Amino acid sequence: MSTETGESTALKPDESWETVLSTMHGARSALYTAGSTAILLMWAGIISIAYLAQYAVSTFATDFADQNPWYPGPLWAIITFLGVIGSMTIGYRAGRAVSPGLAMQSAGIRVFAYWMTVIVAAGLLPGAAGLWNEAGAEKVPFVLMGVIALGYVLFGIMHRTVIAVFGVGMAMAFYIPHYLFDDIAPAVSGIVMLALLAAIVMWVRRTGEW
Numbered sequence: 146m147s148t149e150t151g152e153s154t155a156l157k158p159d160e161s162w163e164t165v166l167s168t169m170h171g172a173r174s175a176l177y178t179a180g181s182t183a184i185l186l187m188w189a190g191i192i193s194i195a196y197l198a199q200y201a202v203s204t205f206a207t208d209f210a211d212q213n214p215w216y217p218g219p220l221w222a223i224i225t226f227l228g229v230i231g232s233m234t235i236g237y238r239a240g241r242a243v244s245p246g247l248a249m250q251s252a253g254i255r256v257f258a259y260w261m262t263v264i265v266a267a268g269l270l271p272g273a274a275g276l277w278n279e280a281g282a283e284k285v286p287f288v289l290m291g292v293i294a295l296g297y298v299l300f301g302i303m304h305r306t307v308i309a310v311f312g313v314g315m316a317m318a319f320y321i322p323h324y325l326f327d328d329i330a331p332a333v334s335g336i337v338m339l340a341l342l343a344a345i346v347m348w349v350r351r352t353g354e355w
Contacts, residue, residue: 181304182349183239184232185311189342191231192315195224196335203328218282222268225289229264233257263296290319307348314341 199217203210210216236256271277271288294316301309318341322333 181236181308182345184235185308185345186342186349187231187235188228188311188315189338189345191224191228192318193335193338193342195220196331196338200329200331200335203331215279215282218271218276218285221286221289225267225293226264228293229260233260259300260296263292267292287320287323290316294319311341311345 199220202216233256267289270292271281271285274284274288275281276284276288294312297312297315298309301307301312315338318334318337322330322337326333
């Protein structure tokens with residue numbers, strides 16, 4: 146290593162080791178978080194649509210909502226499933242662009258297994274609580290969103306802070322309005338998620354990190 150004056154300098158052993166570790170960590174994180182920003186944008190978008198769709202049904206299709214009070218359960222189950230499949234697809238394709246070799250395959254399998262575990266847990270927990278029926282289906286979204294948000298927080302803690310922040314924001318957007326705004330809670334949640342989507346877009350424009 147040379148300085149601006151042409152003098153040769155050498156890194157100390159501990160500095161060299163720090164550099165190696167930092168490089169390895171950066172490469173590893175790039176494999177596991179490939180496409181993560183696009184995934185966050187996708188989730189913010191589809192969850193906003195789900196919130197607003199739920200509000201639209203309860204407001205403009207009251208007969209249907211009264212006859213089928215369990216409809217939020219299937220709605221959120223479908224949204225959650227599509228979101229996880231979309232996350233894995235985007236992550237796999239982005240990862241292939243970063244590194245098409247065995248390292249990417251290994252990382253892809255681990256990420257796939259992680260999110261499949263999350264989605265299975267999101268489905269099993271409502272069942273274990275006896276919610277997969279007409280009487281309890283209204284509460285299913287509360288469990289689904291909690292599990293998915295926790296999945297994002299844990300994944301973000303391990304690999305990328307913004308992912309954990311998104312998980313916390315997603316949980317707050319869901320739970321706080323439902324405890325404060327009653328009937329208009331889905332609309333408020335949808336607006337909050339749109340604001341979170343805008344924040345992600347601004348963050349991308351500022352940092353350029355996809």
